[in-house]
Amino acid sequence: MLLTSYEFLGFLAVLLVLYYLVPRGFQWKLLLAASYLFYFVAGPLFPLYILVTTATTYLVSCRIEGIGRRQSVYLKENKGSLSKEEKKAYKQKNKTAQWRWMLACLLFNLGILAVVKYGNFAISNINGLVQALGGRGEFGLLGIIVPMGISFYTFQSMGYLIDVYRGVVPAERNFFRLALFVSFFPQLIQGPISRFGDLSQTLFSEHPFEGKTLCLGLQRVLWGYFKKLVVADRVVTGITTITRGGISEYEGAYVFVGMMFYALQLYADFTGGIDITIGVAQAMGIRVAENFNRPFFSKSIKEYWNRWHMTMGSWFTDYIFYPISVCKPMLKFSKFARAHFGEAVGKRMPVYLSSFAVWSATGIWHGASWNFIVWGLANWVVIMISQELEPLYARFHGRFSVQGKWGFKLFQVLRTILLMSSLRIFDCYRDVGTAFRMFGTLFTRWNWQILWDGSLLELGLSGLDYGILAAGLLMMVLVSLVQRTGSVREKIAARPYPVRFLLWYGLFLLVLLMGAYGVGYDASQFIYNQF
């Protein structure tokens, strides 16, 4: 059930009515049933996967907490009889047991993810390697359909388990509540990756009907549909023509156009999807973490990644970057590096290696193919270089007082957009070699006249399409600008009724009439569905 399908709208309408009709204590149970139904419709076997992940996470989190509880009781009962060393040894033993349980569960669920999502990628690479070495045999590919949103719910449940292990959140004793946290349908499709501590605050609460909450939620859903259907699904035709058509035909400036189109599509598609997710949750009184903070207003790539897909970024930081950078082997290595390569290099090594792990994981997380891995590592390289260049920037700013000036800020923003769009070229072409080659043509094939000689009208987009895209882009920029001083919806809500009605009904008509949906449009799935 696509978020842009009539079925989803019907499903949502029925659910909202039922949600506010059933006794409030029953609301979260209804959501659980709806989430599993949603997942079942996506694939009859999919609920089985999510159930296994939920069950193992539940059992192990309870076990971890049980060990902790027994430890407290034991230590309390034997307060006077145990020496300090005995207490320490006992605690260490329990911590090790908890760690083992957690590790087993993480590996088990990561294993499912690895087999289901990355199995065929691994097999293809092994087959390639065997053939390269002169072998003849070939392993058959797995005939498994990747369950929708498996990365999202796996990471979300892993995050929860680690939090229980760390004592950040108590283990949820009600299996069904945990099941809802893992399977909550709006975010099952493309995130955000919620933390139990955040989402559980409103997910299981009772929500009386409030017209304003419902309206604000649905307004955000509508804005999400605008981005997705009017902008993202319209520009996709141009991208397909440039990147999947006769590759050699679309070189040089076309590559630049493709990169810009893709940046627009990805932003509108992903943020639009997240708007729908957060809006649906909000319509039911549930607060889901924000995933974007106007990323294309970032002045550096590092800032961009702090504002783009924020829940994934913070997940990788909390559960990969920090654990790796402070683990014992890394500390030892850091010591070794400082001793052998000097203080300046040695202190950077743990950060660089941890970042390497994070960006490799980010790349792999985005897809089971080399282009995503290279894309992740390219981001790492760019971030590391920009960090190394910081002293140079400082010297520059010391000499020229451009810092904080409007023009320089604009330059930084445009530079970030250009840099990020360039890196996404690996995503555009889905092949590392092609991506490098096409990027190279930007400098070797000088055909920038295509920007004004009418060639752009031969990419499957008419002048009208460009007009709609430009208007859509302008609207997104304006909304982002207004957002800097608070919620746009709240600002509109403060206006007189006729203004509010005209604005929202106008937006509805724009989606209805200009949306690229239905027969004649090959409306693409949300890009992040596949993750």
Next chain:
Amino acid sequence: MSRKKVLRAAGSALVVLVSLYLLQKLLVPKYVTDVVEGAFIAEYYQEEKDHDVIFIGDCEVYENFTPALLWEEYGINSYIRGSAQQLVWQSYYLLEDTLRYEKPDAVIFNVLAMMYNEPQKEAYNRMTLEGMRWSPSKVKAVQASMTESENFLDYVFPLLRYHARWSQLEPEDFTHMFQREKVSHNGYYMRVDVKPAENVPEGRILADYSFGQNAYDYLDRITNLCREEGIQLILVKAPSLYPYWYEEWEEQMEEYAAVNGLLYVNFLDLLEETGVDFTTDTYDGGLHMNLAGAEKITRYLGRVLRDQAGLEDRRGEEHLSRMWEEKLAAYEREKQEQYLKYGVEEAGEGGNARENSAENTG
């Protein structure tokens, strides 16, 4: 809720409903000057329902038979519920729909559609199904016809289907928002221009010549429905040279007609008897008859209906005669207009149309 809020909500709902209704009216295709075939199915509902014969089928019925001549020469009151690439199940549900309004003496089904066993093209589905009034038959027709990319809701709210047509609006979309003139003559699509059939390709070899089970099932349903209602079902194959009508297909139809005791007329085998001349009687190189050809075919069919199906001459019925007087006048008017437009001489004694200008071949 305060009175003010109730009024505000009611007012807003009204604005939304009225504007969406108007938008839908504006954006749906009007089929008035272009692709007029899309308007045929809906025109039936404006008719007085007292027909002796109902035709169902694809373009081979609405371009090859003319009810005006059937009335003029045989006193048979007929109507064609034909549409472009009408599939067998659509013909069945159209028949079901027709029987809600009237019970004709005979139903004529053109068998070319037997070649299709599955839904084909959305555009043709639209032209057949949109014109049907909502009824259980239409619901079933839509469900049976939808291609993979289609959605039932798009039929319920055509605005969803045609939402992007705002960029292609023509003046006729505004002038015909609420009213459209008839574009057919009892379902007949008139063309008088001439394009001789030349170099008609032979049918390519097929892997399997058997008609599909789905097509047969719906043909059975047509047969059974007619039998239950006491209606004579007549199967016909219009004399179109393309799509190619294979001998194997002919055998299957002959067998079906024989087994079910149905009259089957293949006009491709009756070119001499009907006098059809493919150098003068077709307007598109042999795919469809022009008026001259259609009148020849209809003249023969009239004899079949009178002599073999026993249909009576109703020209003596005053009410019908008056009604047809108007229809024939409109028929004649359009005939003359088209002769003028295409520069074609009216069919002479031999009944063959002749072009005045080689350029005006349509």
